[in-house]
Amino acid sequence: MDKSKLLYLITLEAMGCISKKDSSELLKSMQSEKKFPWKEMGEYQNLAALLSMVVNQESPAKNLKDLILKEIEKIEKSKLELEIKSDFSLEQKSNVATSKEIQTEINNIPDDKLEQDDSKKNELKIVDHSSEFEEVKAKLFKIKDHQKKTSEPGYQLSEDIEVIPFVKSEKQKKSGNKLLSKRTAIAASLAFMVIVLSILYFLYFFNDDIEEQKKIATKETEMLISKSRIVPKEQEPVLILRNTEQLEPQNDQPDKLKLQEERNKPEVQPELIEQIKENKSQKPDLPPPEAPDFIEAPLVIEGTEDNSEVNVDHLTTSIPKEQLPPKEEIVVNKEPAYFVAVEEMPEPIGGISGILKKIVYPELAKRAGIEGKVLVLAYVDESGNVTKAEVIKGIGLGCDEAAINAILQTKFKPGLQRGKPVKVQVTIPVTFRL
């Protein structure tokens, strides 16, 4: 760039108003030009500063100094808060993201899943005559489920559970609770029996092993080995039982019927054990490969080593995990899906400017000179009310909350799809400008 052009750009920059294009051009040559007229630039800038002396001198209000000092104290204080806030907003964003994913998942589920559910419903009808039984069991299950939920330790598990529900669909939600509770109740009773059995097995094997080992090596070490060998053997049937019940209801139904018969005469334990033995002998034929995928598996294995009571607890508690999904789905049911795009999108009554009028510029942001745009995702229902609003992109310092409050107060013209008002989610940009 020739020097006179460069000098002119420098003049423009120093005197106040340089267009974007010229500004970037100047910046570029500042970085690249070897003989950039730094000296002249300094002179122009000093001139520009000196020119300010010609204005009439006027003192600001005296309280301004105190105000500034107060602000500075606040800045110092809010520096820490800001750090925390930025972490928080990141979390918020990720939450928004997951909820979006979930939304799309809900939308994607329907067709084939629904068909499956229909078939399951039919199956249900077959089992229907035993339903009085199951209701009692269902109650039992609910209690267990509750216990399990309260005993659950960390966030991670509950997060897992939140994701699971969307694998199943609405129709199953209706039937799922009953069906699954039936299954778990059965499974629980079955499991209990199996455990009794397994203890018997265990003792049996245990003794055998000791006899053999006496010949070969010292007692203690071999006992340990035998334990470790035996445990998985005993475990397999239990896992298969549950998995097949949960994954392939059709296979289970004969078993269920048998179990229900068993239930009719529950006091006669020896018979039950025999029947379960039969069941067991059938079960290993069923395909078990899914077993390791289930969350319960490790829990059960931990528990089964020697204590039968502990076993029962683990089994009953581990089963409800499978049950939980329907519960969560019901929650989703209460929050129906919102359209992302409809033929006629909802519009705020009074326009965006109407929202802007409702906004109270947060004092903190005002003082810190925060300006910018907050993107809010608003869920508008059929009557035009905003049921929920969340921040997609925020600028913090109270602006996000102010934007949400303003939007929650705003009445919308509902979105129309084929002329009918529907639930729609809309993204609304709220600009904060001092």
Added chain:
Amino acid sequence: MQKSNGADSFVSINPLTDGELLSNAADRDKLAFEQLYARYSTILYSLIIRIVSDKETSEKILVEVFLILWRRIEDFERENLFTSLILLARNKALDFLKRRRENTKQPEYDEDYERFKILPNLSKEIKPVKLAEALKVKYEIGEMVKGLTDAQRYVLSLFYFEGLNETEISQKLKIPLLTVRSKLQVATDILLDKTRMLVAKNG
């Protein structure tokens, strides 16, 4: 005149230079910051109110300017706080003016924007100017500006106080772009020559 005399006497009483005060303020010394405020608040406020011509807004902008100084104190030129602060206040006021004037897409005011568009990008080789010196030559500068032709002065003030760019000025005055350019260039060159002479005279 009285006020500027007051500022003068304050500067002469306080032995610390701007740079020293700035260093102290950078170490979170609020007293040093208060002294900087005492030195610069009047001149900055006068400039801001000349640009936005609204008392309340000017006070807001002045507060913001000092908050920027506090937040970004590391970015300020130790040797030439005078020019830095004045150009910062001018840029901030003009930015406000532009945002008020044009409702259409203005760039978002974020960290980067403040860093590159509001904070003055001072030259690497800039001669330090002290506030006390500037106050001394105040009258001469007034005379210099008066020496310009009306047209030159008007165009210059449109740049400097109204924040219009050359295209906008040519549209507003209905004169060709080249005329605007030449007016600005001639005016600044005259002023530059005169300030050089002034500096030479005052040492």
